[in-house]
Amino acid sequence: MNATLLIAAHEWRRLRAQPFAWTLAAVVLAFMAWQFLLALQAFVDLAPKLGGLKDAPGVTDLVAIPLLRSLSNLLLPLVPLVTMRAFAGERRAATLPLLLASGVGNLRIVLGKFVGAFGYVLVLVALVAVMPLALAAGTTLDLGKIAAALLGLALFAGALTGIGLVCSAWASQPALAAAAAFALSALLAVVDAGARLQGVSNSGINYLALPTHLEPFFRGIVASVDIVYFVLAAALALALATRRLDTLRGSAD
Amino acid sequence: MTSPAPTLALVQAGRRLAGRAVVRDLDLELARGEVLGLLGVNGAGKTTTLRMIAGVLAPTSGSVRLGGEDLYEHPELARRRIGYLPETPPLHVELDAEEYLRFCARLHGVARGAVTTAVARAIERCELGEMRRRPLGTLSKGYRQRVGVAQAIVHEPELIVLDEPASGFDPVQALRLRELVRGLGREHAVVLSTHVLPDVSACCDRVAILHRGELRHAGEVHASATTSLRVGVARALRADDWRALPMVVAAEPLDLGHWRVELAPGSAIDAFAAAVVAHGFGLTALGADALPLESTFLAIAASDAPAAVA
Numbered sequence: 001m002n003a004t005l006l007i008a009a010h011e012w013r014r015l016r017a018q019p020f021a022w023t024l025a026a027v028v029l030a031f032m033a034w035q036f037l038l039a040l041q042a043f044v045d046l047a048p049k050l051g052g053l054k055d056a057p058g059v060t061d062l063v064a065i066p067l068l069r070s071l072s073n074l075l076l077p078l079v080p081l082v083t084m085r086a087f088a089g090e091r092r093a094a095t096l097p098l099l100l101a102s103g104v105g106n107l108r109i110v111l112g113k114f115v116g117a118f119g120y121v122l123v124l125v126a127l128v129a130v131m132p133l134a135l136a137a138g139t140t141l142d143l144g145k146i147a148a149a150l151l152g153l154a155l156f157a158g159a160l161t162g163i164g165l166v167c168s169a170w171a172s173q174p175a176l177a178a179a180a181a182f183a184l185s186a187l188l189a190v191v192d193a194g195a196r197l198q199g200v201s202n203s204g205i206n207y208l209a210l211p212t213h214l215e216p217f218f219r220g221i222v223a224s225v226d227i228v229y230f231v232l233a234a235a236l237a238l239a240l241a242t243r244r245l246d247t248l249r250g251s252a253d
Numbered sequence: 254m255t256s257p258a259p260t261l262a263l264v265q266a267g268r269r270l271a272g273r274a275v276v277r278d279l280d281l282e283l284a285r286g287e288v289l290g291l292l293g294v295n296g297a298g299k300t301t302t303l304r305m306i307a308g309v310l311a312p313t314s315g316s317v318r319l320g321g322e323d324l325y326e327h328p329e330l331a332r333r334r335i336g337y338l339p340e341t342p343p344l345h346v347e348l349d350a351e352e353y354l355r356f357c358a359r360l361h362g363v364a365r366g367a368v369t370t371a372v373a374r375a376i377e378r379c380e381l382g383e384m385r386r387r388p389l390g391t392l393s394k395g396y397r398q399r400v401g402v403a404q405a406i407v408h409e410p411e412l413i414v415l416d417e418p419a420s421g422f423d424p425v426q427a428l429r430l431r432e433l434v435r436g437l438g439r440e441h442a443v444v445l446s447t448h449v450l451p452d453v454s455a456c457c458d459r460v461a462i463l464h465r466g467e468l469r470h471a472g473e474v475h476a477s478a479t480t481s482l483r484v485g486v487a488r489a490l491r492a493d494d495w496r497a498l499p500m501v502v503a504a505e506p507l508d509l510g511h512w513r514v515e516l517a518p519g520s521a522i523d524a525f526a527a528a529v530v531a532h533g534f535g536l537t538a539l540g541a542d543a544l545p546l547e548s549t550f551l552a553i554a555a556s557d558a559p560a561a562v563a
Contacts, residue, residue: 094340
């Protein structure tokens, strides 16, 4: 097993041993299950009226996609809580020298931490996705649209995980890392709000905003420009985190 | 035929932090089978030196060489060949000792099939058997320190770097640590930083004393120990009385009944004892003076003038 996967597997083992990770997962799943049941009930109530409409929205558009969109909003505060300890927690507990003295390069350490945290978030996304997918037993779902939405969510979560990691590498306290990551992610989520209020939707500032690239996935559109945006955002964040580890090696911390 | 490169060599190694030279122009060599004690007051540069040796902190001048290869040109050397215990043991407290050591072994390149044996050996050497399944967060400070030592040796590195390993140990644990370090010193090269001078006397073959980032003394731990004696006598003596003994080069009163006596190099202690008895000084006690290292250390700590390296 290479060092990246070894560190990632170790991160999962550590998460598994922490009540924090289980509690966070339980809270997220309970909240999303509640939202799912509310959306399902609303759909059941609305279904008779929809029957007479031409091209009426189905359960995918009225239950599955709104649920996944709601999960994307929840990921903004959730991912920083998962990533905050990656480096800031190691520094606070004085355990970072274990990795720094292991001869494993900084990039591999960062990638290992990324895969570990991203894997946890993906498991949560997958567990939430099971809720609408379970409806396939009794109705017809637009699986292509749901797959596109899940791909978008995964890319979005990857970018947020990268942002969380770079904040954890720069901050010396986990709480500070979480706050900084949330602030940065929230800023990227609303950075084009002013432009949109003015009716501008294709300017440079719109391109910077996370929802600009996530929304097409929820409409079933998979565009390479959106994939590249999320991959670039994650890659840039991981490069900055690696650069930060280089600096930490040279500091007195 | 050229002699093999030493396991560790610091060549004019120096490190600046925040614009200040924390260590300067360090030259040190260490071979497999040797234990080097690194001494110095707080702020002398010991931890920075150890971090450079361990591959955590790159030197800003000079080089750190492992088996003749530059550690910072080949950082992967650290993975298999260096074991490092920092001042605070880097423990993942939510795991138990065995899980943690398995990760450390794999991190340092131990093959999957050899991990179980390597972990069992480290646990046995550090006497962690009873605690192997306990979460590290529930262990006492002494046991945590032992797990820290175990993670530094689990991959059987050539060079073991221990920063204050006896911190938090009770006297029995400290004694066992000395035995462990002595044992490790037979198979590995060990660098040990400590404030406890008896640990250096008991465990180390050589000592290096740092002060204000400079190497002020390097030499054998026991090189001069046999020439300095602590002597108890019943008679009231003057320094001139000692000079009547041919092997005595200096004598200094410690109190009314005790003297520190320096013998000429190569003098036999039994001949000295016989001479003291023959001169009727009333010998009441005779022992190796444990203070040469301490006096050297204190003299360096108290002085700011650079001294020649022995």
